[in-house]
Amino acid sequence: xxxxxxxxxNVREGDWHETHDLLTELFIQSMERGKDATGFAAITSSLDxxxxxxxxxxxxxxAADEFTSTNPFWKTLRRMRCCSVIGHVRWMTSGPASQxxxxxxxxxxxxxxxxxxxxxxxxxxxxxxxDRLGVKLTTECDSEVIEKTISVTGDxxxxxRRCLTDLRGSMAIVAVKHRxxxxxxxxxxxxxxxxxxLRDRRRMVFASTPQIIMRAVERRLGRFGDHxxxxxxxxxxxxxxxTPDGRLIVAFTTPARLEEGAG
Numbered sequence: 001x002x003x004x005x006x007x008x009x010n011v012r013e014g015d016w017h018e019t020h021d022l023l024t025e026l027f028i029q030s031m032e033r034g035k036d037a038t039g040f041a042a043i044t045s046s047l048d049x050x051x052x053x054x055x056x057x058x059x060x061x062x063a064a065d066e067f068t069s070t071n072p073f074w075k076t077l078r079r080m081r082c083c084s085v086i087g088h089v090r091w092m093t094s095g096p097a098s099q100x101x102x103x104x105x106x107x108x109x110x111x112x113x114x115x116x117x118x119x120x121x122x123x124x125x126x127x128x129x130x131d132r133l134g135v136k137l138t139t140e141c142d143s144e145v146i147e148k149t150i151s152v153t154g155d156x157x158x159x160x161r162r163c164l165t166d167l168r169g170s171m172a173i174v175a176v177k178h179r180x181x182x183x184x185x186x187x188x189x190x191x192x193x194x195x196x197x198l199r200d201r202r203r204m205v206f207a208s209t210p211q212i213i214m215r216a217v218e219r220r221l222g223r224f225g226d227h228x229x230x231x232x233x234x235x236x237x238x239x240x241x242x243t244p245d246g247r248l249i250v251a252f253t254t255p256a257r258l259e260e261g262a263g
Contacts, residue, residue, distance in 0.1 A: 002104075002120040003033030004174050004193065005212065006086040008183045008242040009203035010045070016081045018220070019203065023085055024074075025216040026207055027064040033120075033208060034091035037103040038067035040074065041116035043181040045083040045244070055178045056080065057116060059104065061097040064089050083244035084181040086174050088118035094126075095140030102139050106147040111154040114178045119143040120208055121170035121191045129167055146173060157239045157251040160186045164237065172208065183242045184251070187234055195240075195248070197230040204242055 005026040011019050027038065039059025045052065058073035068074050077085075088104035095102030105116040123129065126145040130137050135148045149167065150159030160173050163186075170190035176183045185206065187193040195206045196213050207213045210231070214224050221227040234240055239252040 001033050001091045003030035003089040003208045004120050005207045007205045008084045010244050020078045022220045024068045025220045027068050029212045029215045030089045031064045034089040035063035036092040036097040037061045037090035038064045039104050040087040041105045042082045043084040044080050084176050084183050086176050094142045102141040108147040108151040110151040115175050117147050117175035119146050120172040123167050123169040156184050160239050161252045181244045186239045189236045193234045196228045199227050199229045
């Protein structure tokens with residue numbers, strides 16, 4: 001079990017500190033899902049040049065409360081407006097967290113674009129899956145094969161759909177495209193993933209469980225109903241896009257077998 005958190009949206013001038021505080025709280029509230037490692041990937045965007053994006057990323061073998069209070073890249077992020085942030089807390093299952101290459105996010109490149117990806121779940125027989133792709137894994141973490149699948153496919157939404165249909169195991173997947181800040185999300189029936197649109201209509205937050213979002217909003221913003229407009233789980237077997245301009249798009253629907261079971 002691991003945890004995924006994040007936010008997408010063009011934040012108004014003066015609102016970024018509040019957004020960074022909310023992200024920090026989402027991390028802290030996610031610690032129940034993993035304390036072995038914490039990591040994030042953030043896409044910065046300025047008010048003057050909103051389409052000029054830059055990646056800031058870090059990860060380490062620390063619980064989220066220690067990571068967010070000590071990691072210099074996370075602390076610096078408080079002073080840098082971002083359009084997209086994805087985060088991960090890890091409950092170690094394969095590959096020691098002390099070797100940082102085993103922690104999330106993983107970074108991939110394909111067809112001229114770069115992306116960062118995080119995963120909640122367990123992939124069965126990742127080495128066999130890598131052999132089918134014709135690639136070699138460079139870490140001991142089973143989640144690396146998700147990055148490799150997307151990279152070999154050469155397209156983010158199609159690569160995520162391929163993970164859902166071709167890999168065996170359990171998975172919730174979130175990936176951000178560095179050039180655009182668009183975040184892609186998907187889950188199978190075994191792993192949860194929830195999205196909330198804040199009442200300002202500019203920002204959407206996501207996390208592995210509804211309780212994580214509710215607790216974070218109430219601790220940092222106030223009464224939940226005063227700050228959240230829409231709140232729902234993502235449907236299983238779909239690939240979604242969250243765009244910095246506030247859209248939630250269904251990109252693909254995968255085969256019906258992924259719709260079975262409980263999240």
